[in-house]
Amino acid sequence: MPERFRLYRTVVATALALGFSAATVSAQKPLPPLPKPETPPPVPSILQSYKPVTADRLKQPEESDWLMYRRTYDGWGYSPLAQINTENVARLKPVWTLATGQIEGHQAPPIVNNGVMFVATPGNQVLAIDAKAGNLLWRFKRPIPEDILLLHPTSRGVGLLGDKVYFAAADAVLVALDAKTGNEVWNAKVEDYTHGYYMSLAPLVADGKVMVGVSGGELGVRGFVAAFDAETGKPAWKTYAVPAPGEPGSETWPQGDQWKTGGGSVWITGAYDPQTNLTFWGTGNGGPWMGDQRPGDNLYTASTIALDATTGKIKGYFQYHPNDSWDWDEVNPPILVDYQRNGKTVKGLVYAARDGYLWMLERTADKINFVDGKPFVKQNVFTKLDPETGRPEIDPARKPGTGKKAEFCPSLWGGKDWPPVAYSPKTRLLYVPANENLCQALTGEPVTYTPGERYTGVAPASVVFSVVPGADHIGELQAWNLDTGQKVWSHPFANSQLWGPVLATAGGVLFMGGTNDRYFHAFDAASGKILWEFRTSSGVTGVPSSFQVDGKQYVAVLSGWGVDAARMQARLNVAKTWEFPDVPQGGSVWVFALD
Amino acid sequence: MGCEFRCGAARIGRRSALGLGLSLALAPRLVLAQTEPARERPKEGDLLVPVSGPSPEPLKPEDLQLDAKQTFAWPMDPDTKTVRSGSRLNKVLLLRLDPEGFDPETKERAAEGVVAYSAICTHTGCDVISWHPDSQLLECPCHYSLYNPKEAAKVVGGPSPRRLPALPLKTVDGRLVVAKPFTGRAGFQQQM
Numbered sequence: 182m183p184e185r186f187r188l189y190r191t192v193v194a195t196a197l198a199l200g201f202s203a204a205t206v207s208a209q210k211p212l213p214p215l216p217k218p219e220t221p222p223p224v225p226s227i228l229q230s231y232k233p234v235t236a237d238r239l240k241q242p243e244e245s246d247w248l249m250y251r252r253t254y255d256g257w258g259y260s261p262l263a264q265i266n267t268e269n270v271a272r273l274k275p276v277w278t279l280a281t282g283q284i285e286g287h288q289a290p291p292i293v294n295n296g297v298m299f300v301a302t303p304g305n306q307v308l309a310i311d312a313k314a315g316n317l318l319w320r321f322k323r324p325i326p327e328d329i330l331l332l333h334p335t336s337r338g339v340g341l342l343g344d345k346v347y348f349a350a351a352d353a354v355l356v357a358l359d360a361k362t363g364n365e366v367w368n369a370k371v372e373d374y375t376h377g378y379y380m381s382l383a384p385l386v387a388d389g390k391v392m393v394g395v396s397g398g399e400l401g402v403r404g405f406v407a408a409f410d411a412e413t414g415k416p417a418w419k420t421y422a423v424p425a426p427g428e429p430g431s432e433t434w435p436q437g438d439q440w441k442t443g444g445g446s447v448w449i450t451g452a453y454d455p456q457t458n459l460t461f462w463g464t465g466n467g468g469p470w471m472g473d474q475r476p477g478d479n480l481y482t483a484s485t486i487a488l489d490a491t492t493g494k495i496k497g498y499f500q501y502h503p504n505d506s507w508d509w510d511e512v513n514p515p516i517l518v519d520y521q522r523n524g525k526t527v528k529g530l531v532y533a534a535r536d537g538y539l540w541m542l543e544r545t546a547d548k549i550n551f552v553d554g555k556p557f558v559k560q561n562v563f564t565k566l567d568p569e570t571g572r573p574e575i576d577p578a579r580k581p582g583t584g585k586k587a588e589f590c591p592s593l594w595g596g597k598d599w600p601p602v603a604y605s606p607k608t609r610l611l612y613v614p615a616n617e618n619l620c621q622a623l624t625g626e627p628v629t630y631t632p633g634e635r636y637t638g639v640a641p642a643s644v645v646f647s648v649v650p651g652a653d654h655i656g657e658l659q660a661w662n663l664d665t666g667q668k669v670w671s672h673p674f675a676n677s678q679l680w681g682p683v684l685a686t687a688g689g690v691l692f693m694g695g696t697n698d699r700y701f702h703a704f705d706a707a708s709g710k711i712l713w714e715f716r717t718s719s720g721v722t723g724v725p726s727s728f729q730v731d732g733k734q735y736v737a738v739l740s741g742w743g744v745d746a747a748r749m750q751a752r753l754n755v756a757k758t759w760e761f762p763d764v765p766q767g768g769s770v771w772v773f774a775l776d
Numbered sequence: 777m778g779c780e781f782r783c784g785a786a787r788i789g790r791r792s793a794l795g796l797g798l799s800l801a802l803a804p805r806l807v808l809a810q811t812e813p814a815r816e817r818p819k820e821g822d823l824l825v826p827v828s829g830p831s832p833e834p835l836k837p838e839d840l841q842l843d844a845k846q847t848f849a850w851p852m853d854p855d856t857k858t859v860r861s862g863s864r865l866n867k868v869l870l871l872r873l874d875p876e877g878f879d880p881e882t883k884e885r886a887a888e889g890v891v892a893y894s895a896i897c898t899h900t901g902c903d904v905i906s907w908h909p910d911s912q913l914l915e916c917p918c919h920y921s922l923y924n925p926k927e928a929a930k931v932v933g934g935p936s937p938r939r940l941p942a943l944p945l946k947t948v949d950g951r952l953v954v955a956k957p958f959t960g961r962a963g964f965q966q967q968m
Contacts (some may be wrong), residue, residue, distance in 0.1 A: 635903060748920065
């Protein structure tokens with residue numbers, strides 16, 4: 182319900198309640214009558230002229246817009262706007278800011294269509310804002326069931342098509358809103374939240390459908406991607422990341438019921454290749470965490486899967502590590518980018534994995550091929566990769582099991598967790614927000630499945646983090662040349678872990694937050710030098726975006742520390758390696774421009 | 777802090793009445809479902825039965841080992857034998873500790889050193905399953921909120937916005953019995 186109407190209802194309810202109280206206190210004057218419910222307030226002019234989002238605009242967005250999670254289907258996180266550049270970025274100033282009224286991790290990009298901004302926040306909330314002036318246009322809020330187990334209270338944004346805004350609600354319900362009013366047009370149940378399914382990703386809109394995946398890899402879910410008709414909300418297809426017995430891939434699971442709770446959650450928006458009509462999705466850890474409780478490779482956990490957008494059929498896959506036992510969700514889709522190898526152009530997929538390897542792959546219409554892979558942080562689990570298939574050989578001493586402790590690097594949060602990489606076609610560099618030098622121990626324990634309850638099979642006390650001796654930093658922004666496969670520069674953060682999604686721009690400037698000092702940083706995309714910093718209200722873990730209104734370029738980002746950035750920090754402070762500062766929570770939208 | 781100090785049992789009736797109107801508008805099915813006895817919050821006189829175990833035998837103080845990790849239990853209607861496992865928000869955790877270390881509030885709610893709290897973290901609703909034996913603190917494994925069970929489950933670390941609601945206990949015929957409803961709202965609260 183949009184805020185305008187909900188507010189009215191709350192006023193009525195409160196007034197009724199107050200009325201009851203007033204009746205008992207006769208000395209008080211009667212309250213003045215409340216305004217009668219009238220026709221809804223007029224739609225603001227900026228929304229009256231709302232520009233419908235077409236399939237063509239999603240494929241080729243105007244330079245001024247940011248219409249989806251990573252702006253373009255290829256996942257680059259790149260804005261072609263160049264008004265803000267390396268020469269003038271030091272003059273960047275905040276233009277407006279807006280509190281979201283929510284705590285916890287604010288991770289969504291401000292999505293902008295022709296001057297109208299949509300922001301999704303924790304607390305099942307979507308805000309529509311005049312992107313230039315900062316006026317709040319409407320606010321949608323969906324109640325969260327009180328008995329939900331919401332392990333990651335966040336949202337990573339909305340999807341757009343026509344005059345609708347699509348929101349993946351935490352309670353595993355897909356909601357379509359009217360972009361002009363914030364009224365709900367339809368909703369569709371995706372799964373049962375009482376069985377541990379919840380949602381946090383921005384929906385992917387392609388082929389006339391809205392596609393979502395589910396979180397819950399710690400709660401015994403069987404992950405999937407589901408598609409719904411964008412106009413009506415009618416279910417179109419549902420493809421599980423864990424095959425049922427008899428389906429292709431089921432031979433990589435044991436004979437028992439493990440597949441029913443096998444994990445493979447999908448909680449980051451997929452990429453899309455319009456040429457082949459394939460969507461690319463990353464899948465999460467196997468469930469429960471210890472691989473020896475589900476012997477086999479466990480397809481398609483910790484993989485990229487290529488799904489036909491029309492049918493949902495699995496057309497290809499690449500598993501980054503078999504029989505996951507490290508909680509290494511490989512949930513980001515690879516970016517779609519062509520690169521040079523051995524004098525040839527590879528139609529590529531590039532992925533900086535939680536397992537700490539940078540994977541270079543090839544995409545075809547019906548297969549994903551391995552090209553090469555190398556660690557981008559200290560990694561002591563893989564002893565080598567098969568040169569043909571890319572399958573890693575695992576050091577058994579580095580693989581935890583049930584009743585078996587193992588120490589391994591990188592930690593369960595990986596060389597890079599969910600914050601997306603960015604790629605600039607101008608520098609041909611891939612920008613990776615990494616966490617280096619972090620290792621950990623894990624010990625598994627037997628676990629019984631109870632629907633909706635934690636199902637990791639790990640003794641909490643066995644989860645112990647450590648830092649590589651002599652390490653002088655953890656957070657590190659890296660730049661990799663895709664054609665040479667070499668790291669070109671890296672920027673370490675001496676006093677922080679890094680949870681910053683990256684924005685690349687045609688002005689040669691990168692934007693990223695992610696550090697516990699609350700700064701939003703601008704870097705020279707060619708050298709990694711910091712060109713500008715601004716200290717926001719809380720820590721910045723939002724996906725930055727850039728847009729243009731009335732000829733002026735803006736950069737926008739959500740500030741709002743929480744979820745895993747805060748959780749990692751709590752563990753690091755327990756380890757007493759660093760004394761990281763307290764980072765107050767509380768979300769807000771920040772918009773910057775040149776003065 | 778909101779509910780922390782003001783949501784005593786005496787006020788629950790009025791709050792519920794207010795909340796009901798809004799809740800009915802927002803989620804009618806949810807409210808109806810809570811009228812099922814198995815979903816109703818623990819009531820005075822309820823017994824406590826272990827969540828896992830061979831039989832739903834009501835717990836006695838001596839069933840709990842002194843200073844040991846928490847035991848999880850469901851309230852059970854003593855007359856109908858209805859185990860109130862229909863809502864995870866009814867799950868409680870029990871600890872048996874030396875009452876010498878309790879603050880006055882906790883002392884009053886404890887029965888022979890046994891304290892009971894909602895097992896659901898007030899941050900994002902995870903089960904509070906971890907126990908630090910040395911510091912005698914409860915911990916939620918999801919985001920590492922720490923609660924002190926000897927001081928009315930006060931938050932002593934992590935992101936949790938408020939303490940775990942307590943479930944005051946007494947003993948009747950040697951068995952643990954609920955003396956009063958939860959001292960506050962169980963589970964996490966959506967911000968408006």
